[in-house]
Amino acid sequence: MAEPLLELEDVRVLYGRLVAVDGVSFALRGGELLGMIGPNGAGKTTTLRAAAGLQPISTGRVRVMGRDVFSSPVEAGHHLGFTPDTPALYDTLTVEDFLEFVARCYGLPRSLAAERRDHWLSELWLADKRKAKIGTLSRGMKQRLAVARTLLPDPHVVLLDEPAAGLDPAGRAQFRRLLAGLRDQGKALIVSSHILADLAEYCTHIAIIGHGRLLSWGTVAEVAGATTAELCRYQVVLAQRVGDAATRLASIEGVVAVEVDGDTLKLECGADRLSAARLLERLIRAGLPVAEFRPLRPDLEEAYLRSGIGQVD
Amino acid sequence: MSVNPLIWANYKLTGGRRSHVLTVVVYAGLIAVAVGLSYQAVKPAEYRWVTSVWLGLVTAAQALLAFLLVPMAIRRAVMRDFQSGMIESHRLAPISNGRIVLGYLAGPPLQAAWLLVVGLAAGTCLVTALSVGGSWREPIAWWAFHGYLLVVTLLVAALVLLTALATGGKASFLAIAFVSAIFGGWLAVVFVPGLALLSGVTLVAALPEPVVRGATFLAPEEAAAVLAGILGQLALAVLFIKAACRKVRAPHRPMFDLPLGLVLLVVWAGALIVGVALPGAFEWIYEDWGDIGIAQLVASTAAFMVVALFPLLAAVSERVRRDRARILSGAELRGGCALTVLMPCLLGAATVATLLLMASFASHTRIPGLVWVQRAWLPEWPELARLVALLVACGLAFWINFNIFYQFVARGAKVLLVAVLSLVLLQALPLIIDGVVLTVLEELNRAPNYVDLYTAGFSPIGTVLLCVSAGGNPWPGLAGQVVLGGLAWLVGGRARRQLVAARGG
Numbered sequence: 001m002a003e004p005l006l007e008l009e010d011v012r013v014l015y016g017r018l019v020a021v022d023g024v025s026f027a028l029r030g031g032e033l034l035g036m037i038g039p040n041g042a043g044k045t046t047t048l049r050a051a052a053g054l055q056p057i058s059t060g061r062v063r064v065m066g067r068d069v070f071s072s073p074v075e076a077g078h079h080l081g082f083t084p085d086t087p088a089l090y091d092t093l094t095v096e097d098f099l100e101f102v103a104r105c106y107g108l109p110r111s112l113a114a115e116r117r118d119h120w121l122s123e124l125w126l127a128d129k130r131k132a133k134i135g136t137l138s139r140g141m142k143q144r145l146a147v148a149r150t151l152l153p154d155p156h157v158v159l160l161d162e163p164a165a166g167l168d169p170a171g172r173a174q175f176r177r178l179l180a181g182l183r184d185q186g187k188a189l190i191v192s193s194h195i196l197a198d199l200a201e202y203c204t205h206i207a208i209i210g211h212g213r214l215l216s217w218g219t220v221a222e223v224a225g226a227t228t229a230e231l232c233r234y235q236v237v238l239a240q241r242v243g244d245a246a247t248r249l250a251s252i253e254g255v256v257a258v259e260v261d262g263d264t265l266k267l268e269c270g271a272d273r274l275s276a277a278r279l280l281e282r283l284i285r286a287g288l289p290v291a292e293f294r295p296l297r298p299d300l301e302e303a304y305l306r307s308g309i310g311q312v313d
Numbered sequence: 314m315s316v317n318p319l320i321w322a323n324y325k326l327t328g329g330r331r332s333h334v335l336t337v338v339v340y341a342g343l344i345a346v347a348v349g350l351s352y353q354a355v356k357p358a359e360y361r362w363v364t365s366v367w368l369g370l371v372t373a374a375q376a377l378l379a380f381l382l383v384p385m386a387i388r389r390a391v392m393r394d395f396q397s398g399m400i401e402s403h404r405l406a407p408i409s410n411g412r413i414v415l416g417y418l419a420g421p422p423l424q425a426a427w428l429l430v431v432g433l434a435a436g437t438c439l440v441t442a443l444s445v446g447g448s449w450r451e452p453i454a455w456w457a458f459h460g461y462l463l464v465v466t467l468l469v470a471a472l473v474l475l476t477a478l479a480t481g482g483k484a485s486f487l488a489i490a491f492v493s494a495i496f497g498g499w500l501a502v503v504f505v506p507g508l509a510l511l512s513g514v515t516l517v518a519a520l521p522e523p524v525v526r527g528a529t530f531l532a533p534e535e536a537a538a539v540l541a542g543i544l545g546q547l548a549l550a551v552l553f554i555k556a557a558c559r560k561v562r563a564p565h566r567p568m569f570d571l572p573l574g575l576v577l578l579v580v581w582a583g584a585l586i587v588g589v590a591l592p593g594a595f596e597w598i599y600e601d602w603g604d605i606g607i608a609q610l611v612a613s614t615a616a617f618m619v620v621a622l623f624p625l626l627a628a629v630s631e632r633v634r635r636d637r638a639r640i641l642s643g644a645e646l647r648g649g650c651a652l653t654v655l656m657p658c659l660l661g662a663a664t665v666a667t668l669l670l671m672a673s674f675a676s677h678t679r680i681p682g683l684v685w686v687q688r689a690w691l692p693e694w695p696e697l698a699r700l701v702a703l704l705v706a707c708g709l710a711f712w713i714n715f716n717i718f719y720q721f722v723a724r725g726a727k728v729l730l731v732a733v734l735s736l737v738l739l740q741a742l743p744l745i746i747d748g749v750v751l752t753v754l755e756e757l758n759r760a761p762n763y764v765d766l767y768t769a770g771f772s773p774i775g776t777v778l779l780c781v782s783a784g785g786n787p788w789p790g791l792a793g794q795v796v797l798g799g800l801a802w803l804v805g806g807r808a809r810r811q812l813v814a815a816r817g818g
Contacts, residue, residue, distance in 0.1 A: 073404070
């Protein structure tokens with residue numbers, strides 16, 4: 001198994017007597033994208049800031065590419081990118097100058113810096129704003145520029161706190177593609193967001209945080225279905241209602257957790273394509289008039305509500 | 314090596330090349346036109362006088378730029394970066410703390426620095442015009458003045474940067490210094506000769522002479538004070554810069570860590586001792602104040618105790634960190650544990666040692682009551698008794714503060730206000746009350762007790778005063794301080810129990 005790019009080990013953050021993060025531990029490898037969900041005040045931002053070395057921790061350890069972010073911030077800084085929920089920018093600089101400043105901070109050679117700057121400005125729909133003063137940009141544009149600032153040095157670990165908050169629907173769709181692309185490049189990413197449907201689409205892992213604790217952690221399928229990654233939920237819509245549908249389904253090998261609601265059936269079976277094809281074949285053989293058959297995306301919202309955490313005051 | 318990114322950013326933020334060139338051209342043009350016009354307005358015989366006036370004006374402008382504009386630009390840049398969140402962007406980037414601090418020291422005041430260079434060039438022209446027979450003496454003095462200006466500017470800038478980094482740019486060191494000077498803070502220079510030494514008053518008073526009149530008049534004692542002052546300023550500037558480097562990525566930690574705080578204390582103690590040992594260098598400051606030898610000794614000891622709060626706070630923070638780690642994860646952090654616990658005793662002993670050293674170097678004729686202190690290095694009873702009283706009072710003062718600070722640090726609260734309150738209530742108030750009582754009794758012709766005083770003994774500074782004065786009895790007040798120490802112990806114990814409670818979340 002590949003070495004983790006980011007490791008959090010028993011991290012605790014105290015604000016005076018308030019325990020904001022309580023013994024959080026996890027590790028992320030290249031190609032893993034962790035979606036962090038939880039109510040406001042649950043400790044998501046604090047955890048992300050601690051992972052970035054910005055939030056002092058009371059106990060524990062945070063390592064990026066094996067380097068402690070607190071004792072070796074300069075070495076760790078080469079591999080780490082963090083975008084806070086409120087973009088940190090110099091309003092009186094132009095977009096181009098700001099990114100040149102960032103490139104200088106990371107010691108990028110001039111030609112490489114110019115190449116990357118052009119790439120990210122184009123990727124994040126900011127190419128025509130390169131000469132604009134940052135103060136004149138909309139909130140969504142500033143958010144995209146903050147993401148460009150994070151990605152310009154090409155870090156191995158990327159931490160994004162509510163990155164889609166200021167984006168319009170088109171921007172969100174584009175952003176989902178961007179994150180999936182970064183994940184496929186082998187980066188380790190953490191994204192904190194309240195938009196659970198988006199997270200289910202591009203995340204490999206999900207962490208549910210409540211009261212500073214890691215309440216649930218695993219792959220999207222594991223967390224959403226609270227089951228193993230080998231099983232998948234399928235929805236079957238029948239052409240007409242069948243009275244003994246449940247009995248017929250129970251007789252099919254490999255089918256578990258059956259729910260029948262009128263002409264709609266929900267069941268769990270193997271997640272691979274071959275299992276899906278066999279299931280469909282057996283449903284038809286069992287005499288069920290299948291009008292629609294589709295695998296259900298893991299339902300994070302349900303899992304989130306099931307975790308029993310409410311809004312934190 | 315590439316240009317420091319923060320210097321580059323601040324250069325861009327202040328308008329870039331166009332703005333900087335324009336500033337230099339306008340300033341240089343203004344000086345040239347004004348000087349030229351004033352020469353045209355007078356007779357040739359008055360040219361020398363006009364040049365002197367302009368030199369004085371340029372000198373004042375240089376001082377204003379160095380002491381006001383440079384620190385202000387630094388503080389505003391830090392405040393801007395805290396408010397915009399860019400400070401975190403700097404922390405995330407792989408730039409060393411030293412480069413970030415250098416960026417703040419050199420980047421924001423770039424425009425002021427150009428103006429200083431213009432002023433230096435203009436002053437050199439004026440001084441050269443003034444020099445008799447093409448002598449190099451005046452220009453060298455002018456450049457020496459700028460060398461000194463650079464040292465003091467570095468010290469002030471470092472202090473302003475450190476304060477700004479510690480408070481997010483909200484607190485202005487210059488404003489604090491100005492307000493405290495208005496409310497009598499300038500008296501500190503009179504009563505703490507070490508502060509006079511570090512503020513460079515001797516050199517500031519002496520420098521205009523060779524520049525304007527072409528004469529030097531530093532007496533040997535003054536020259537020694539100037540040299541010691543410059544060394545002290547450089548040492549403090551380096552310490553403040555090191556502390557600022559630490560503060561860049563550790564905003565939650567105290568300004569000085571334990572080693573840095575102790576070095577600061579050693580430099581401060583050195584300045585206090587040299588200040589007392591060279592009274593002739595500052596005679597002109599306090600010649601109208603009469604015999605204030607004992608007051609200077611006590612005030613210098615109090616000044617030592619104030620600065621000693623920095624290493625004490627560092628020890629408290631380290632102690633809280635260790636206790637927290639032990640309680641939360643059962644981990645015992647290695648090294649330096651005993652030092653944090655023993656710090657109040659160590660600082661108490663250091664205070665008494667500094668007092669004794671100051672007393673040893675102080676003039677016998679100025680402070681007759683010090684005979685016993687000078688014998689205290691090889692004490693006999695009753696010198697030993699006074700020494701014990703001093704050690705107990707100073708050690709207790711730090712121990713009380715240690716426990717109070719622990720309570721606030723454990724809660725994650727700011728300690729600055731607590732430290733000020735502690736200084737006012739526990740150290741200054743008993744002396745202030747005595748001052749009022751003595752004045753009232755004197756007004757009523759009631760023969761006030763100047764020997765034992767009334768409430769002063771309840772303050773550690775009061776104990777110092779009673780011990781260095783002939784015939785004072787420190788023991789009743791010391792008993793009161795022991796009671797306060799007991800209360801502080803209870804406060805500290807409560808804070809430690811609350812740390813344990815935090816584990817439960």
